[in-house]
Amino acid sequence: MSDAYVRVEDLKVSFPTEDGLVRAVDGVSFSVERGQTIAIVGESGSGKSVTSQALMGLVNKRNARVEGRAFIGDNELISASDEQLRKLRGAEMSMIFQDPFASLHPFYRIGSQLVETVRVHRQVSKDDARTEAIDMLARVGIPNPERRIDDYPHQLSGGMRQRVMIAMALINGPSLLIADEPTTALDVTVQAQIMELLAELQVQYNTAIILITHDLGVVADVADEVAVMYAGRLVERGTLNDIFYSPEMPYTVGLLSSVPRLDAVSERLTPIKGQPPSLINLPPGCVFQPRCAAASWLPDNACASERPELLSVTSTHSVRCLLDKTQRDQFAAESLAAAAGRAGGAS
Numbered sequence: 001m002s003d004a005y006v007r008v009e010d011l012k013v014s015f016p017t018e019d020g021l022v023r024a025v026d027g028v029s030f031s032v033e034r035g036q037t038i039a040i041v042g043e044s045g046s047g048k049s050v051t052s053q054a055l056m057g058l059v060n061k062r063n064a065r066v067e068g069r070a071f072i073g074d075n076e077l078i079s080a081s082d083e084q085l086r087k088l089r090g091a092e093m094s095m096i097f098q099d100p101f102a103s104l105h106p107f108y109r110i111g112s113q114l115v116e117t118v119r120v121h122r123q124v125s126k127d128d129a130r131t132e133a134i135d136m137l138a139r140v141g142i143p144n145p146e147r148r149i150d151d152y153p154h155q156l157s158g159g160m161r162q163r164v165m166i167a168m169a170l171i172n173g174p175s176l177l178i179a180d181e182p183t184t185a186l187d188v189t190v191q192a193q194i195m196e197l198l199a200e201l202q203v204q205y206n207t208a209i210i211l212i213t214h215d216l217g218v219v220a221d222v223a224d225e226v227a228v229m230y231a232g233r234l235v236e237r238g239t240l241n242d243i244f245y246s247p248e249m250p251y252t253v254g255l256l257s258s259v260p261r262l263d264a265v266s267e268r269l270t271p272i273k274g275q276p277p278s279l280i281n282l283p284p285g286c287v288f289q290p291r292c293a294a295a296s297w298l299p300d301n302a303c304a305s306e307r308p309e310l311l312s313v314t315s316t317h318s319v320r321c322l323l324d325k326t327q328r329d330q331f332a333a334e335s336l337a338a339a340a341g342r343a344g345g346a347s
Contacts (some may be wrong), residue, residue, distance in 0.1 A: 004032060005031075005032065005033050005034045005073060005175065005176075006070075006072050006176055006208050007070065007071045008028060008029055008030050008068070008069075009068055009069045009071075010067070011027070011028045011054060011070060012025055012028075012065070012067040013025040013047075013050050013065070013066050013067075014026075014064065014065045015063065015064050015065075016063075021280065022279045023282070024047050024050040025054065025232050027234075028047070028068075028229070028232075028234055030234070030237065032208045032209075032210060032225070033208060034175060035206045035208070036224045036225070037210075037223050038209070038211070038223065038225045038226070039211040039227070040052075040210065040211070040212050040213075040229055041214060041219055041228055041229070042214065042228060044214070045276055046276065047232040048180075048212045048214075049180055049181075049212055051212075052178045052210060055077055055093070055178065056085075057077065057088075066078055072088070072092055073092070073175065075088060075092065090117055090121055090172055091174060092174055092175055092176065093174050093176040093177070093178065094168075094172070094174040094177055094178070095178040095180065096162075096166060096169050096178070096180065097165070097180055098182070100161035100162045100165045101154075101161055103165055104153040104161060104164065105153075106154060107152075108152075109149070109151060110151055110156070110164050111130060111134075111149035114129075114132075114133035114167065114168055114171060115130055115133055117168050118133065118171055132171060133171065136167040136170065136171045137149060137163075137164070139167070140164075140197060141193070141197060142164070142167070158190070159187075159193065162182065162186060162190075163194070165182075166182075166194070170205060170207070174205075175207060175208060176207065177198075177207045177208070177210070178209075179198065179209060179211050181212055182195075183213075191218070195222055198222070199221075199222055209222075211223060216255060216256065216259050217259065219240070220244060223240050225237070225238070225239055226240060226242075226244075228243065228249065231276060231277055231287040233287070235249045235252070235288065235310070235319075235321075236252045236317075236318065238313075238316055238317035239316050246317070246332075247332050247336075248329065250288065250292045250293065250323075250331060251288050251291075251292070253331065253335045254291075254293075257336060257338075257339040258271050258272060270338075270339055273291055277290065283304070284305060284307070285303050285304040285305045285306050285307055286308055289304050293331075294323060294327070297331070302322055306322060308320045308321055308322045313325065
């Protein structure tokens with residue numbers, strides 16, 4: 001991790017409330033190189049978006065406690081001042097948010113917003129910035145960019161607005177791009193186009209990408225590494241092959257088992273039972289234990305009392321689970337075979 005371009009070390013984000021301390025992110029560590037993509041996946045409320053907001057300096061430290069360290073190159077982000085973060089945002093690191101309509105100002109033409117993004121970080125004229133904006137709109141696939149640059153956000157489709165957001169994020173050539181559910185509000189065809197566009201632009205700009213998503217189908221197409229989050233913690237981390245072909249944490253297995261299949265259209269999905277725990281009142285043992293189908297495999301109800309650490313399985317694969325490797329492999333094989341069997345029966 002010490003040599004990676006982006007490094008996150010033991011990141012913790014908590015929010016004091018009247019009911020108690022909400023530990024939204026609890027000891028998260030990962031790294032990503034330039035030109036590589038790490039996908040952070042998990043259910044809503046798992047801490048994915050708070051992690052990305054903490055890296056961008058968008059967590060209000062007057063209302064939250066942010067601990068740990070995070071680096072982009074030689075720049076440390078967590079202890080950086082607001083002024084330092086403002087200089088880095090948009091220049092060294094950028095973010096694409098879930099809802100492009102909410103992220104673009106409705107009263108200003110998209111060209112004005114793109115020009116402002118350029119001129120905040122670089123000393124260029126309005127005309128030169130506008131020329132750059134038109135070129136960037138063309139690169140992200142906006143037709144007739146010379147005309148579209150004077151449109152307001154409401155005059156564009158959802159897919160076009162997201163392309164504008166991508167253009168805004170990349171126009172200053174940042175080395176880190178955080179994409180927070182960038183395809184959530186888009187139809188399937190446009191989703192594929194957006195993810196393909198991000199992959200193409202990543203090659204052009206050699207950008208490190210942190211992709212925040214709950215969609216494992218998107219992950220399979222673009223990620224080099226996957227980090228699975230649950231209740232504010234990483235529960236499994238590995239290469240794409242590790243997670244998709246050799247998953248070991250029962251939560252990861254549950255996510256993979258519940259993915260819809262085209263060959264099982266008539267079959268009911270297999271959801272993970274129960275609900276995620278309250279981040280104010282986490283279970284004393286493994287936080288996934290109340291929902292885990294393998295919790296009964298250990299004697300003396302160990303999963304309910306002992307909290308597992310994130311331990312290495314191989315040099316690229318880490319898992320947070322009290323089951324031994326043989327048990328984890330057996331559970332994964334049985335669960336995924338059952339899901340495949342249901343699909344086969346439906347087809």
